[in-house]
Structure formats: C-alpha cells, structure tokens
Amino acid sequence: SAVISQKPSRDICQRGTSLTIQCQVDSQVTMMFWYRQQPGQSLTLIATANQGSEATYESGFVIDKFPISRPNLTFSTLTVSNMSPEDSSIYLCSVNREPYGYTFGSGTRLTVV
Amino acid sequence: RKEVEQDPGPFNVPEGATVAFNCTYSNSASQSFFWYRQDCRKEPKLLMSVYSSGNEDGRFTAQLNRASQYISLLIRDSKLSDSATYLCVVTSSGNTPLVFGKGTRLSVIA
Numbered sequence: 001s002a003v004i005s006q007k008p009s010r011d012i013c014q015r016g017t018s019l020t021i022q023c024q025v026d027s028q029v030t031m032m033f034w035y036r037q038q039p040g041q042s043l044t045l046i047a048t049a050n051q052g053s054e055a056t057y058e059s060g061f062v063i064d065k066f067p068i069s070r071p072n073l074t075f076s077t078l079t080v081s082n083m084s085p086e087d088s089s090i091y092l093c094s095v096n097r098e099p100y101g102y103t104f105g106s107g108t109r110l111t112v113v
Numbered sequence: 114r115k116e117v118e119q120d121p122g123p124f125n126v127p128e129g130a131t132v133a134f135n136c137t138y139s140n141s142a143s144q145s146f147f148w149y150r151q152d153c154r155k156e157p158k159l160l161m162s163v164y165s166s167g168n169e170d171g172r173f174t175a176q177l178n179r180a181s182q183y184i185s186l187l188i189r190d191s192k193l194s195d196s197a198t199y200l201c202v203v204t205s206s207g208n209t210p211l212v213f214g215k216g217t218r219l220s221v222i223a
Contacts, residue, residue: 010199028211030208031208033210033211041215042200042214042215042216043157043211043213045210045211045212048210050184091158092156094210094211096208101147101159101162102147102159102204102211103158103159104156104157104158106154106155106156107155107156109154
C-alpha cells in the first residue's frame, strides 16, 4: 500500500496550546484528506488539502481552528489550534493513490488536559 | 439522516459462526463502495471493495444493491482474528473523500 508517515503518533497537550500534525507520503498525490475520529465514533472529514490552493473545509470545521498547509505534493500538516478537551481525538491523514486505493496514516492520538 | 448507516452492533459470535453486516447509504450519486476494518487503536485498513456483481475474497463476501442503496458483508467461519470494527464506506467519484458509517464492532469468542 501507499506509505504514509504520520507524526506524532500521540501527544498530551495543555488546553490553549496548538499541535501540528505532519503527514509525508512516499509519492506525489493530488489531494490529501484529514479526518478526525472522536472516542467511540467513526471518521469525520475535516478538510481536503490540495497543493497550491487553500484547503476545503467541511461544515463545522474552520481554517482558524484547523489550519492546513500543503507545500508540495507529498506533504501536508494539520494544526489543531487553541486546544480544548473537546479536541481530544485521533487525527488521521489519507490519500487515494492507484493501485492502492485510499490508505491512511497511522493516526495521531491527541489528549488535551 | 446520516449518509451511511450501519447495524449498531456489537456482534458477539462464537468461532466458526457466520455473521452478516448491513449498511445503507443515502447519496444516490455514490459510485464506489468499500468495507474497511479497524482494529483497536489502529488506522482503518481496506478489507475489500464492493462491486455490483458481488464479490468474494476467501471467507468474506460483499454485495451491493444500487436500487436499494444497500451494502452487505458476510463473514463465514469466523476466526478470533476477525474481531474488529467493520466500517461501511462510500465515495462519489475517483478522488473525493470517503464517507464512513459509524462502524459495527465484531467480537469472535472462543
């Protein structure tokens, strides 16, 4: 499958701080997707990141809270800003690349205290 | 109404049992359909794609009914290692994001 390196794998953060999550793909992809998985829930799309343009955010997610960078076709970052305990979740990046289909990074488990 | 709805589960079955999961989707423009498996504290991994003609991969059989907007997954001869959460997933075209159901947890018991 497509190799996606995601880090950090986990972090415990103080409320009010920010955390930046990185995803590196082993080849060029047009789009990268960022998801959130809250405890006991399924995956919810946060935004779609295209290289060279602003990310497209889903309803309920805003750029000020979840700024995304996509500096090239193999890399993206998601920042969780001004964190509160409600932001405690697993955050995952994903790409769609033939012939592997949609694959995911290993996830970032975030706990906000 | 949620875009993708699944049996709530959990399903607790003995080894060797046959278990079926059902899923419905609301977007008639959906084009691609998948079952993903997610182990505890791990990322989802593709189990199998689902085709209109139905498809089988070993002990796993997936079916799609476009008219009813219904997807199913059948697992035969359950193994302990099948214990996981099974996610029904759809997407509308080649490079659009996946839409996930809430998942159904399966526990296979010795």
